[in-house]
Amino acid sequence: MRRQYNALQCYLTATISAIFLIFALTCDSFAYADSPNVPDTEDTLTLRGAVISDGAGLPLTLDSFNGLELRDSVDEDGESNGLELVRRAPNAAKALGNNQFAPGELELGLVQWFYLPHDVVNGKHDPKGKGLPAYLNATVKDDHDTARELRKRDEDFSKRAMTTVYLSLTTCQKPLANVTNPQDGFPQLQMYVSTSKELQQPGPGKDDSQQDMHTAVGGHVGITIDADSDVFIGVAAPNSTDYIGSYKYQIAASIDAFFHSIVEDDPNLFFIDADVSSALLVTNNLTLSESNSSNYRQWMNIVPPYTMFAHNINDTALEGLEKSFCALDELSQMGRISNSTEVGMTNRGLGNKPKEQFYITGLNQSSSYSGLLAMIGNSTASGNGIIGGGGKVWKPMNFTTKTDDNCAVLFNLTFCSEVAYAVPSNPKLSVDKLRTIYDDHAAAYYQNFNYSLQQIQCNATQESMFSLAVDCDDCASAYKQWLCGVTIPRCADYSNDADYLFIRNAGQSFINGSSLPDDSPHRKLVATNKSRNAIIDEQIMPGPYKEILPCEDICHNLVRSCPSALGFECPTGDLVASSYGQRPLRNETGIITCSYLGAVYYLNLGVRMGAWGWLFSLLVMGVMYLM
Numbered sequence: 001m002r003r004q005y006n007a008l009q010c011y012l013t014a015t016i017s018a019i020f021l022i023f024a025l026t027c028d029s030f031a032y033a034d035s036p037n038v039p040d041t042e043d044t045l046t047l048r049g050a051v052i053s054d055g056a057g058l059p060l061t062l063d064s065f066n067g068l069e070l071r072d073s074v075d076e077d078g079e080s081n082g083l084e085l086v087r088r089a090p091n092a093a094k095a096l097g098n099n100q101f102a103p104g105e106l107e108l109g110l111v112q113w114f115y116l117p118h119d120v121v122n123g124k125h126d127p128k129g130k131g132l133p134a135y136l137n138a139t140v141k142d143d144h145d146t147a148r149e150l151r152k153r154d155e156d157f158s159k160r161a162m163t164t165v166y167l168s169l170t171t172c173q174k175p176l177a178n179v180t181n182p183q184d185g186f187p188q189l190q191m192y193v194s195t196s197k198e199l200q201q202p203g204p205g206k207d208d209s210q211q212d213m214h215t216a217v218g219g220h221v222g223i224t225i226d227a228d229s230d231v232f233i234g235v236a237a238p239n240s241t242d243y244i245g246s247y248k249y250q251i252a253a254s255i256d257a258f259f260h261s262i263v264e265d266d267p268n269l270f271f272i273d274a275d276v277s278s279a280l281l282v283t284n285n286l287t288l289s290e291s292n293s294s295n296y297r298q299w300m301n302i303v304p305p306y307t308m309f310a311h312n313i314n315d316t317a318l319e320g321l322e323k324s325f326c327a328l329d330e331l332s333q334m335g336r337i338s339n340s341t342e343v344g345m346t347n348r349g350l351g352n353k354p355k356e357q358f359y360i361t362g363l364n365q366s367s368s369y370s371g372l373l374a375m376i377g378n379s380t381a382s383g384n385g386i387i388g389g390g391g392k393v394w395k396p397m398n399f400t401t402k403t404d405d406n407c408a409v410l411f412n413l414t415f416c417s418e419v420a421y422a423v424p425s426n427p428k429l430s431v432d433k434l435r436t437i438y439d440d441h442a443a444a445y446y447q448n449f450n451y452s453l454q455q456i457q458c459n460a461t462q463e464s465m466f467s468l469a470v471d472c473d474d475c476a477s478a479y480k481q482w483l484c485g486v487t488i489p490r491c492a493d494y495s496n497d498a499d500y501l502f503i504r505n506a507g508q509s510f511i512n513g514s515s516l517p518d519d520s521p522h523r524k525l526v527a528t529n530k531s532r533n534a535i536i537d538e539q540i541m542p543g544p545y546k547e548i549l550p551c552e553d554i555c556h557n558l559v560r561s562c563p564s565a566l567g568f569e570c571p572t573g574d575l576v577a578s579s580y581g582q583r584p585l586r587n588e589t590g591i592i593t594c595s596y597l598g599a600v601y602y603l604n605l606g607v608r609m610g611a612w613g614w615l616f617s618l619l620v621m622g623v624m625y626l627m
Contacts, residue, residue: 093201093232099126099259100384101252106189108175108246109239111203116231116253121163125256126387130380132305133298136289162226167193168252168260168390169235171219172326175245182242185320188216189247192234195227203234218323220393222258250326252390260390262323267397269308269358269373271601273421273490274401275408276365280420281308281399282346282600283373285353299354304343305379306356310334310371312364313398325374325391334360334369348411348418349598359411366403370396397602406511406542407491410435415443416484418597422491424504424531424542427511434540441535442487449479456563470561478561481597482554487533490548490595500581500593501546503528505536510543527578549581551594 093113094102098120104112174186192202194211202211211234214221225231237247252259272280283306289295309332311318321327334340342359349355363369372395378388408425416439425434458472492501494510506522507529509515522528522544531537532547555570562568571579581594590602 096120096233096251096253097384098123099252099254099256099387099389101250101259101390104235104247104249104251106235106237106247106249108187108237108243111201111234111236113201113203114233114235114251114253115200116165116227116233118229120253121165121227121229121231121255123255126385128256128387129378132379133287133295133302136287136293136295162228163255165225165227165231166254166256166258167191167221167223167225167231167233168254168258169216169221169249170260170324170326170390171216171247171249171321172324172330173246173248174219174321174327175240175243175247177242178244179242184242186243187238187240188219188320189221189249190215190236190238191221191223191251192236193223193225194232194234195225195229196232197230200230200232201234202232203236218262219321219327220260220262220323222261250390254387256387258390259388260325261388261392263392263394264323265395267371267373267395269371269394269397270603271371271397271399272411272599273409273601274363274399275422275425276402276405277363278359278361278409279310279363279369279371279399279401280409280411281358281360281371282349283356284603285351285355287354288351291347291352296354300345300347302345304345304356305375307343307374307376308334308341308358308360308371309374310360310363310369313368313370322370322372322396323393325393328372328374328393329391334362348420349600350603357411359409363401365401365405368398368400370398372396399601402493403495404493404511404545406545407493408434410438410488413439415439415446416480416488416597418481419484419488420597421595421599423488424491424536424540424545424547426540426542429540437535437539438488441533442484445483445487446480449483450476452566456565475558475562475566478554478558482550482558485550485554485595485597489532489536489550490592490599491542492546492548494544494546496546500548502549502578502581504545504547505529505531505542506544508537508541508543516544548592548595549579551583551596552576552580553583554596555580 093115096102096114096116102114106112169189169191171189177186190204191214192204192206192211193214194200194202196210199206199210212223212225214223231253233251233253235249235251250260266284268284270282270284272282274280286299287295309328311331311333315333317331318327321331340360340362342361344357346355346357347353348357372393374394375392376382377386377391381389382391383389402422405427406425407422408431409421410423410425410431411420413419413435419438423434423438429437453472453476456472456475489504492498494503503522506516506520516523531542536542552570559568559570570576583594583596592599592601
């Protein structure tokens with residue numbers, strides 16, 4: 001009886017299982033699917049009206065295939081095509097989402113795998129978000145032109161059969177040196193990429209005809225590929241006996257734009273000036289639109305969108321990681337914006353266009369730093385799910401702090417608002433006190449000039465005007481530029497031996513109490529024994545310093561712009577050399593050899609100076625040589 005019962009039980013169980021499986025395979029509404037992030041392969045077998053058996057006539061259970069699974073196949077219209085037998089992704093691989101980064105840690109000599117599923121590759125694009133105001137040229141009148149162009153690009157992009165996939169990797173931490181002086185820098189991470197289902201774990205030693213290898217530079221890899229199916233990625237850490245430890249990194253994929261991005265050909269950050277412990281830097285123009293445009297107002301009123309990093313050039317912690325936002329964020333000495341950094345929007349400088357300004361404190365005396373402009377995320381949002389959410393890093397630039405403690409960076413003055421550079425100072429005076437002394441002194445002189453200008457017939461007929469080319473407003477502007485430039489001199493280290501610098505105040509003692517010998521020729525000459533303005537020696541008492549002389553063309557511009565009745569004249573002969581400097585026709589070094597308001601080091605070497613900058617330079621040179 002027991003035997004009959006067991007046979008009957010087995011027969012009923014097999015019959016019910018067969019009926020259930022046939023019913024499941026023939027019913028379109030039945031769906032058995034795993035995560036949509038698992039890639040299909042060429043091992044797919046469609047099961048329509050067929051029963052898989054083990055060869056003995058018994059149906060197999062759904063999980064009996066090692067590495068295979070059943071999935072409901074759906075066409076592009078959403079209609080079911082029946083169940084498919086698919087190969088699972090390699091167990092070691094991690095799926096990436098669109099605009100999603102995955103952190104990783106990797107020992108030397110090992111490989112980790114990732115893949116971007118085909119449904120992400122062929123999926124919907126993420127919304128771009130608000131973003132920054134457009135960079136517009138001054139000739140652009142319609143702010144909507146840019147938006148229309150972007151929409152057109154999106155429409156053209158959507159017509160493509162293939163999808164552009166953006167892959168990026170940034171190294172956040174590097175292994176430690178195992179020897180005193182490694183011959184080469186640490187071995188950079190490598191990214192192997194395959195779109196072949198025959199090679200789902202790309203990496204060292206695999207078939208190079210089915211994979212591409214890319215080595216990180218500065219801790220960053222960014223590549224694009226065209227794909228319409230799964231993308232397989234291997235991250236490899238080369239072997240090295242000179243290093244120990246592991247790498248930490250971030251890897252991301254996107255069908256919209258790079259999650260981690262860099263700008264290799266433009267620092268977009270320029271050095272204005274420094275003293276012994278602080279530095280003032282500024283971005284290039286963020287737009288060239290006119291001051292009365294909505295685009296201009298958007299930039300000036302925006303929350304400062306950029307950040308910056310700075311580290312001593314002798315610091316090796318970031319060596320080889322200069323292009324990695326996560327490494328800069330973790331290891332930079334002056335990371336992001338902190339209490340030691342003051343930021344703000346400004347339109348100071350040539351052209352008076354919107355820029356972002358950085359004032360960094362807490363620096364070391366007589367030290368060289370590497371500065372990098374950066375953006376957290378896409379400036380308005382960051383992190384996973386955000387296009388460009390991994391940040392952006394620009395090309396590094398270098399700057400150096402001063403040696404002597406009698407120059408101080410001064411900016412944001414009330415009257416001389418265009419002044420932004422190091423001025424003769426005394427460490428006993430606060431920045432606020434220094435600002436008041438210089439600004440009030442210049443404002444008082446300007447008031448006297450204004451009284452004289454009121455005696456001129458500015459609102460007169462053309463026959464009575466002093467010039468048809470300029471008016472009283474031009475004269476007032478030229479005088480203010482000249483006044484602020486000469487009453488607030490630009491200070492340099494006394495120890496600086498550049499030939500364009502001029503010695504001032506040699507008759508006073510240095511800040512440390514020492515002084516020049518009594519027989520020094522600099523103490524015998526009036527021009528070098530004292531400062532340009534008596535107020536500097538009397539109220540500030542900086543001791544000996546060197547001055548970057550004002551550019552001669554600002555004096556000529558004053559004479560040209562104002563009526564002769566005011567009696568303005570520029571010095572001639574030997575007096576010129578002690579009063580004004582010469583602006584070179586071609587400044588290929590980017591060094592400031594004479595001072596003018598808005599002067600920025602290396603700006604003429606920038607890639608986006610704009611038409612106004614070159615036009616201004618040409619006009620200045622023409623005026624200088626015509627006068």
